[in-house]
Amino acid sequence: MNAELIAVGTEMLLGQIVNTNAAYLARTLAHLGIGSRYQQVVGDNQKRLDGAITVAEKRSDIIVLMGGLGPTPDDLTKQTLAAHLGRELVTDANHHDKLVAMAKRKQQALTPNNLVQAMLPSGATPLTNHNGLAVGAFMEDGGHRYVLLPGPPREFKMMVDKELVPLLAGQQQQVLASETMHFFGLGESALVTEIGDIIAEQGNPTVAPYIGDYEVELRLTARADNDEDAQAMIAPMRTGILQRIGQYYYGSGDKTLAAHVVHALEDAGATITAAESLTAGAFQSALGSVAGASNVLNGGFVTYAPSAKEQLVGVDADVIASDGVVSAATAQAMATGAQRTLGADIGVGLTGVAGPDGLEGHPAGTVWIGLAVGDHVTATEFHFQGSRNDVRGRAVKSALLMVLQALKK
């Protein structure tokens, strides 16, 4: 069972947008056990799109057309597919009503181009567009399955998740269960080596690695006759993975590392603050990116210059003079200084050398992270690779992980 993904849009041929939809859908289909051997990108051209469909029919079972369902003259995907299959276009009442309501609200006339968005090939199953106006479609014809999906990523992802996945899963005999495990602090090739035996022996469940921002995800997917059995099959693989690389694991699911930290702080009824030098607010901003951050974060500091470390969080000038800003002593003093000034339960101090130049004899990438939890304060040294902003990003994530690990003790 193979799918072929055909992205339609001249803007992709001009490099104006990146084809993120293809990666999202390919990943989703792989999790359903549906493989893919080919992807194509064609422009807004009926003849070339028709040719691409013909090529795909010779070698793939499921043909997915992504994009070109909109109201402009360039949007011709559904018309091309309908003509290719010799089907008329018919109107889906639900999406037609949405179009009419939208036009009323905006006091605009509905042009024929607009109305096409609510149409689909006769006999197809409509796929609801929860985030837009263009209806998607699924149909079977001549031994192939065809899918029409809208281009805008918000509309695309929602339709894939809410409409296409249940439809395809429902056509399968078995049930799938999966878990996405998140790891930080180990690069992808090293991680894959550590669990090399598990990867080599996989059958059911499968394990697939994905790279995130300085993180690695492992997606475990099991198939069985029912959900309970599928879930149970995941557990031994999960255990085996944790035995090998558990020290880098921070959680499963869709939550960001920052969300794990904010929720753990909420569960502990604890508040947090920070004094940030090289990261200049990025650590606190990560916390602020999580809804509910106000329950755990009241405020904090950016202490970029040595003078600000002294003035804002009371770091002793003598400590800076003797140890330098890139030191355990300064990192700890920043953590406790912020913690005490704001009366928070936890204080974090981030100081180091983002680069590209070295500082105080330390090479770019040298970072000290201080952590004050109640009366106890520690500092940990790191050496991060990469650009200035790689160093800052890795420092933020290391600090988040330190806080999470402290809360789990």
Add this chain to the structure above:
Amino acid sequence: MNAELIAVGTEMLLGQIVNTNAAYLARTLAHLGIGSRYQQVVGDNQKRLDGAITVAEKRSDIIVLMGGLGPTPDDLTKQTLAAHLGRELVTDANHHDKLVAMAKRKQQALTPNNLVQAMLPSGATPLTNHNGLAVGAFMEDGGHRYVLLPGPPREFKMMVDKELVPLLAGQQQQVLASETMHFFGLGESALVTEIGDIIAEQGNPTVAPYIGDYEVELRLTARADNDEDAQAMIAPMRTGILQRIGQYYYGSGDKTLAAHVVHALEDAGATITAAESLTAGAFQSALGSVAGASNVLNGGFVTYAPSAKEQLVGVDADVIASDGVVSAATAQAMATGAQRTLGADIGVGLTGVAGPDGLEGHPAGTVWIGLAVGDHVTATEFHFQGSRNDVRGRAVKSALLMVLQALKK
């Protein structure tokens, strides 16, 4: 003259990575006046890759193969192309020497797979890999041009920019000059409508829009017999664009908006600070992302809770009680409070409702940005669309633009 981009890699078919290389190269080729009508993605499979090359030869002039030049058994792109063209593989001395030196440094043996990285089809022009070990290649054969490029984006982009572009440009009769103009505060479809006449009438120079993070870029490209003439052709189009949407323009080139701000502050010999509520450090972090930020940023505040606004930057409790935190008065007080506490020339205050819930009767997306420059303080109200983090991101950019505009007066 049409190019066809073929990305080679099973990881793309599994959705494990996004095909950013294709967008980068398509954009680069478009700027050279080389169009593209098709893109393909195939897996690490010799038979299917050979088939993809054959398909491409029927319809495109330049065939670019991206990825699969590495040292593992899955890497077979150059072998497949060489076999397809009936050419032997020969060793490039420079890349061979690099491999030998690397192996010596790591005290590793060089396997045959490793050595293949330094090989290319006989008669091809080597393209130097400045960031890795696999040599790229360019060759002409039977009326087509073929290009081999490595997969890792750092290696890919460098080879495209430093090796492929000069080679292709050198094969052209004319010279290209271009300018990338950056706009913030106007969505892409509105912007494209504002300059609709310029877009419709374009010939030489061309103008192409690109979407960034809450920004729009316009790339103007002119071709002429020499660089001076090409540059001169850009000027009238640039002027026409600025006449229509100049109020949203913040600069040209490759610099981020934050870099424009840091450099403008450096030029003015001015220091900056901020008190951030909803953005929680993201504004200061944006400044900190620019090398040289320490020349203009000594420190600042995250004042997430009302109590921190009072404690850290001296916002009057009465002001919060009467006007609320989402107000001009509070934004101004935050800006001047931070400015005075740190003795900075410029102070910025960011306060508002990130969402998803409303606050003090204001809907999500309501943001006040206070700006204190010397003795003068103002506040501006915004209503941003999108998710919680869209609101925060747009607030940061709006604040950066306000600072830049203040410095340019």
